Amino acid sequence: MLETDLAHERDYVHGLYSRLDELREEKRAQLARVRRSGAVGSIQNVSERDAFAALYEDRLAQLDAVEDRLVFGRLDLDEGGPQYIGRIGLSTEDLQRLMVDWRAPEAGHFYQATAFDRQGVRRRRHLILAGRELKAMEDDVLDPGMLSEHGGHQGEGALLAALNSKRTGQMSDIVSTIQAEQDRIIRSTISGALVVQGGPGTGKTAVALHRAAYLLYSHRERLKSAGVLLVGPSSSFMKYIERVLPSLGETGVVMASLGRLYPGVDTVAEHDPRVAALKGRLAMAVVVANAVAQRQRTFAQPRTVVVDGYRLVLSPRQVSRARDKARQTGKPHNEARATFVKILLRELTEQMTEKVLASSPGNSADRSYLAEDVRSSRDVRVALNLAWMPVTPEKLLTDLFSKPAILRACTPGFTDEERALLVRAADARWTESDVPLLDEAAELLGEYDIHAGRNAAAAERQRERDLEDAKRALADIEHLESTPNFTAEEIVEANTLHDARLGASDRARGDRTWAYGHVVVDEAQELSHMQWRLLARRCPLKSFTIVGDIAQTSSAAGAQSWASALTPEFGKHWRLEELTVNYRTPSQIAEAAVRMANAAGQIVSAPKAVREGTWETVIDRVARDGVVPALVGALPEELSLLDGGLLAVIAGERQLAPATKALRAVYGTRVGGGSGSYEQDIVVISPQEAKGLEFDGVVILEPNELLEEAHGRLGDLYVAMTRPTQRLRLIASGPVPDGIEAVGSSTV
Numbered sequence: 001m002l003e004t005d006l007a008h009e010r011d012y013v014h015g016l017y018s019r020l021d022e023l024r025e026e027k028r029a030q031l032a033r034v035r036r037s038g039a040v041g042s043i044q045n046v047s048e049r050d051a052f053a054a055l056y057e058d059r060l061a062q063l064d065a066v067e068d069r070l071v072f073g074r075l076d077l078d079e080g081g082p083q084y085i086g087r088i089g090l091s092t093e094d095l096q097r098l099m100v101d102w103r104a105p106e107a108g109h110f111y112q113a114t115a116f117d118r119q120g121v122r123r124r125r126h127l128i129l130a131g132r133e134l135k136a137m138e139d140d141v142l143d144p145g146m147l148s149e150h151g152g153h154q155g156e157g158a159l160l161a162a163l164n165s166k167r168t169g170q171m172s173d174i175v176s177t178i179q180a181e182q183d184r185i186i187r188s189t190i191s192g193a194l195v196v197q198g199g200p201g202t203g204k205t206a207v208a209l210h211r212a213a214y215l216l217y218s219h220r221e222r223l224k225s226a227g228v229l230l231v232g233p234s235s236s237f238m239k240y241i242e243r244v245l246p247s248l249g250e251t252g253v254v255m256a257s258l259g260r261l262y263p264g265v266d267t268v269a270e271h272d273p274r275v276a277a278l279k280g281r282l283a284m285a286v287v288v289a290n291a292v293a294q295r296q297r298t299f300a301q302p303r304t305v306v307v308d309g310y311r312l313v314l315s316p317r318q319v320s321r322a323r324d325k326a327r328q329t330g331k332p333h334n335e336a337r338a339t340f341v342k343i344l345l346r347e348l349t350e351q352m353t354e355k356v357l358a359s360s361p362g363n364s365a366d367r368s369y370l371a372e373d374v375r376s377s378r379d380v381r382v383a384l385n386l387a388w389m390p391v392t393p394e395k396l397l398t399d400l401f402s403k404p405a406i407l408r409a410c411t412p413g414f415t416d417e418e419r420a421l422l423v424r425a426a427d428a429r430w431t432e433s434d435v436p437l438l439d440e441a442a443e444l445l446g447e448y449d450i451h452a453g454r455n456a457a458a459a460e461r462q463r464e465r466d467l468e469d470a471k472r473a474l475a476d477i478e479h480l481e482s483t484p485n486f487t488a489e490e491i492v493e494a495n496t497l498h499d500a501r502l503g504a505s506d507r508a509r510g511d512r513t514w515a516y517g518h519v520v521v522d523e524a525q526e527l528s529h530m531q532w533r534l535l536a537r538r539c540p541l542k543s544f545t546i547v548g549d550i551a552q553t554s555s556a557a558g559a560q561s562w563a564s565a566l567t568p569e570f571g572k573h574w575r576l577e578e579l580t581v582n583y584r585t586p587s588q589i590a591e592a593a594v595r596m597a598n599a600a601g602q603i604v605s606a607p608k609a610v611r612e613g614t615w616e617t618v619i620d621r622v623a624r625d626g627v628v629p630a631l632v633g634a635l636p637e638e639l640s641l642l643d644g645g646l647l648a649v650i651a652g653e654r655q656l657a658p659a660t661k662a663l664r665a666v667y668g669t670r671v672g673g674g675s676g677s678y679e680q681d682i683v684v685i686s687p688q689e690a691k692g693l694e695f696d697g698v699v700i701l702e703p704n705e706l707l708e709e710a711h712g713r714l715g716d717l718y719v720a721m722t723r724p725t726q727r728l729r730l731i732a733s734g735p736v737p738d739g740i741e742a743v744g745s746s747t748v
């Protein structure tokens, strides 16, 4: 019986893959046809062709991405035939449904139904595939009546099998084993701000990613053009999660780390926590506004300008009146400047007219000619720029932080120590903490178009070059084929159109003012007030999914509570959900981390671990300077126990370099570390880099130093302790923070 059942399901799975192959073939043929049609036809046809080609390419990429574990579930219901659940919806050519997309409303029962609340489900079956082959099945029989009909397939449990599998250095999707409390969050309404609080390993990142895929599916129209932005703490984290959404068939989400949210500026981390904390304060918005206001000045004395030998005067009153009028437009600085300049040019032209008439009364002064003289006068330009200089965000902040007089004038209420923290050299690299300040400045300054004329000329020159290229290309075609029926100008036009037709995500990525339809923020406890301000601007609808764990805050600018972090931008308009089960860390290790936090006086979410581990936490106490040798000594044992799994050595600044050097001497290129090389089987990283990641085994060097370097904040050590899926070992020459050691743990 069970065997026939398995054979039947195998056939069905093969059928689904055949259908997937058919669809791929169909799209490939359509794409080839469209591409072939490219050389002839009107210009309209050419741009339509590109649009269709892009559509087919996207669909093909989606069909390719869902290959692995295409189908993973089957529901037997009170009514109707069985329903198969998979990564996408599939139907036969004549629209008979073969498989339901996991995000469709009816697929919700696969995740939500329980024996107490069956939701019409008699049996839930997990299909476990390896490649295209069905390897095993597991049944949850919810309708007791069905137990007598079928013995049911049992196994380790799809969830436990997933949790026990070795880590690869890349996050994978959890679509086949989403748990009910996670599913409710994934499918929660798109409107407003949803905060998901959960301890380490509760699936917050997984939930955030699956929610992004769910929202894109169920609000396709709204989000297709506006897009979804996903923000994470670091580029290594973004790399760790980058394959999840494509495997769910979604490629259009814009992913950015906190340091990359200001287009065109590449940043480094901010190493001084005091600077990060200060630059994250809301008071910095006032400082930036002060710096902008400083660029709008009046003169202390009347200022004389000479135009064609006539002496004209700009009085402080005239300038301040023009300034007030320009400010009243409510436009940003660079754009309001046009109003300021227009008013003063008019007034100067009037003075000039009077002077010309007074000097030669018989003459009729030509106003437009005089206005042009005033406008193009160098003297006038200098005077107007002194009073209202157009400026870029980068220049504004560079001057603010590198010129002591400006800094002092713009930071009333700051102490000298605080000002000293803000000082930066004019040519220093921008840091992550500068990003929201640059964004704030850009918001207040608006478009900077002082080079508009130069840009227009450059664009014209480019167009001429493109035209030459197009003419040459046409000449080549004429040698080969019959004369095409479009011109070189039309080709250039079509290419410009093609740029304009870039997908929403490509355009959004480079545009600071893009309004996203939804924003997902992971490790959100790390964000400063200024970073929240920036993100709120990116989504005026304030439709957010915010996931994080207050206890894991390690940034000095990060949150102490959700209310204090969110109130300035969201007021009371956010709802809180909690995740309560820890899927990553075995109970022994999770408990040690919680005991450590509690011993330090911090109350943390202590989610229930689904797994008991094989090992207790190991603590090696060694002599001073014995840490790195002890690490080298411990590694063979760790690697052999992990049996091919991934091992992370997590250390503070002092130990990172010596530990990497010592391990490289033994293990060579097997040792990775730093920006994103987490697929090697040994990595040496800081707790900040480890944030959000996970490994089969973790060795922490000098745990007490992690506390000291974070000025007593627990976040870094707590994060480090909660990364392993199997084993945790600590090597300490100094004191071991209280609570970690359970009675009876092995101490070397």
Ligand SMILES: Nc1ncnc2c1ncn2[C@@H]1O[C@H](COP(=O)(O)OP(=O)(O)OP(=O)(O)O)[C@@H](O)[C@H]1O
Residues within 6 Å of the ligand: 159, 162, 163, 172, 173, 174, 177, 178, 179, 182, 198, 199, 200, 201, 202, 203, 204, 205, 206, 207, 549, 552, 583, 584, 691, 692, 693, 694, 722
């Ligand atoms: N329903 C599930 N099925 C299978 N695996 C799951 C499930 N939920 C979570 N996991 C796994 O548990 C691990 C932890 O998940 P995730 O990284 O999303 O947790 P987190 O709450 O973001 O953790 P942290 O705050 O510590 O970074 C991952 O390996 C994830 O794949």
